[in-house]
Amino acid sequence: MEDVALECRDLDKAFGGVPVLKGVSLALEAGSVTALAGENGAGKSTLMKIASGQVKPDGGRVLIGGEPLPHGDPQAAHRNGVAIIPQELAPIMDMTVYENLFIGRELRTRTGLLDRRGMARRARELLDVFGVEIDPQATMRRLPVGLRQLVEIVKSTSGGARILLLDEPSSAISEREVERLYAVIGRLREQGVAMLYTTHKMEEIRALADRVVVLRDGGLVLDRPIGDITDDEIVHAMIGRELQGFFPDLHAPGDEIALQVSGLHVSGYPRPVDLTVRRGEILGLAGLVGAGRTELLEAIFGVRRSTAGTVTVAGRPVRRNAPAAAITGGMALVPEDRKGAGAVLTMNVLDNGSLPRLSRFTVAGWLRQRSRGRQVGAAMESVKLRSRGLSQQVGTLSGGNQQKVVLARWLTGSVNVLLLDEPTRGVDVGARSEIYRIITELAASGMAVVMASSDMPEILSLAHRALVMRGGAVAGELAREDLSSPHVQDLIFRYAAGLNPDSAPAPRHTEKEGR
Structure with missing residues (x-):
């Protein structure tokens, strides 16, 4: 040869x-x-x-x-x-x-x-x-x-x-x-x-x-x-097995508003953002790199500065620029960079699983080990984490299982709104299917999900509704029926690139926010 x-x-x-x-x-x-x-x-x-x-x-x-x-x-x-x-x-x-x-x-x-x-x-x-x-x-x-x-x-x-x-x-x-x-x-x-x-x-x-x-x-x-x-x-x-139903079926969302963002002015972007998400709804955020999706999620959660606007979870206002207040209010954030901003790779599963709610597992500065182990173990089991146990170092897990740890650690407490930034980046096809199942099951339980993704099939198959972002602002909105249109990718690109969406090949259907 x-x-x-x-x-x-x-x-x-x-x-x-x-x-x-x-x-x-x-x-x-x-x-x-x-x-x-x-x-x-x-x-x-x-x-x-x-x-x-x-x-x-x-x-x-x-x-x-x-x-x-x-x-x-x-x-x-x-x-x-x-x-x-x-x-x-x-x-x-x-x-x-x-x-x-x-x-x-x-x-x-x-x-x-x-x-x-x-x-x-x-x-x-x-x-x-x-x-x-x-x-x-x-x-x-x-x-x-x-x-x-x-x-x-x-x-x-x-x-x-x-x-x-x-x-x-x-x-x-x-x-x-x-x-x-x-x-x-x-x-x-x-x-x-x-x-x-x-x-x-x-x-x-x-x-x-x-x-x-x-x-x-x-x-x-x-x-x-x-x-x-x-x-x-x-x-x-x-x-090594057949992969049936790669994208799970979506359950219909409820009518109650779980997250309302009004006039949120993210630092560094000229225009404010308004959006609402119902209980059980998966809202997709689409757009090109640099469109401001990550910045919006971080501003909603409070880890990125916003200069004006309100964030309301389950009818209660959440103080801006305060991640602790967001967590208390029932919000959770799974960041894009799980290695740099998500999991602590040198710590084990138990310690990573305790991080967002450490005060929940302490009394007078002492860790309640039994309660901690029980609750973190149950959360990891709910996402079908594949590990040698809670003592395994997270850095030795596969990318998909690391992502499960970052997601599951929020499930030790009540979550009304789940913010996901590129939830399957660097995750293999088998683990992707499992993460999609987890996301849809959490939504079916009544959780509101906001998911930023550069993977077009994820937006088209998992979202009940999608917002296309450009320059930190919402450039267009697509209802579920729009997302199943044969020309939807062309329409999304036009919104994302600032082109005229009315010249797209397929007729356009829009919904009002929170319908």
Whole structure:
């Protein structure tokens, strides 16, 4: 197989005696994209780290161009043309684009000084090859995540990388940035670069991959051309079972208003926001990255400053800019960044589950351990948390189970309004289905849910009603019947981009707030 760029043969790896990879073999061909799928904890990241020389396998080997790669030597992998683009990017934020592109291989003048003009000019040439419009003089901090990611890809390939390992590159970027990413991947394919691309999104596998490889419990269970397999077969290989009813049926909401936001002026945005949510209703917040969805949820909860307006929960006003008052009033927030602002990864499940209502479990400064364990345990059981028990460190759980911990810890007390920010970001397909079930069951119990999501199917399938945001304000409203329209995605984009929604292909139906 002379077109094989990288080959993994019989890779084994265990951590603490627990097998993570079990005899995994796969080949990456030049000029092709291999999708690597599997639930969180299936071994995908470990496989990538071994292939890029970051981790030594316990058995097996990696070959590049038919030659063995030294184990645990990332520099050797780099010299042999292997580059990894991790999910958590680490550019030097206060340096410019061109400085990041040329770090470690700077261009110099004849006198030995840095050739900044030459590097900026060359950076523009490299970016133009991929059709990426980025100012080489801009600092990385000024770029959105999607463009930082593209800079990292250009940096790797311009440095000679012929094998690119991409770890969930679209998990934190907008749909417009995803289109740009797809175009760059298409150009890399034309240049003969071999790519391994991990993703939880079936539409990405179908749009990009030539082959799909599935890991389950550390073993390779599927390796087939994308044209020879259905989506259902891929999902079944990932989770080992049929996934019936991926999006649960919605229950009809009640008539009572659970949350009313009036004239809420979020700091940094020019226009106030008004919205209402009924008991049992799931209100979706759609929009492009930077539309202000996260900021609105944080302002409602009080962790982001608002300068005017009122927030009322179950008929009672809640003091603005006061998260403690929001919690007392029956609000809960599940943030977008579960690792940075949600779970404390170094603490166990019990301690994480106690955090929002610590005073509930203390008497005179002493923890009531038995009561705490009982209530946190019941909350975790209600979301079907998969763990070794309440003493397990949250950082050792899969992404989906970490998210369950962040959500379930609010269920140790009364919640009238649940605010969810990107509830399934970085969560595998099996855990997504379980989280969707939890959300709809909580709504069915009478909880009002406000869910911000960049995942269009989530908005269309889970929301009773959706608001499209732009510039921190509500640009449009869609009723349940609108969300089932065949042209709804075009309509949402028009609202989000500030275009005329009346020119959308489908007739538009709107509802008044709180109907």
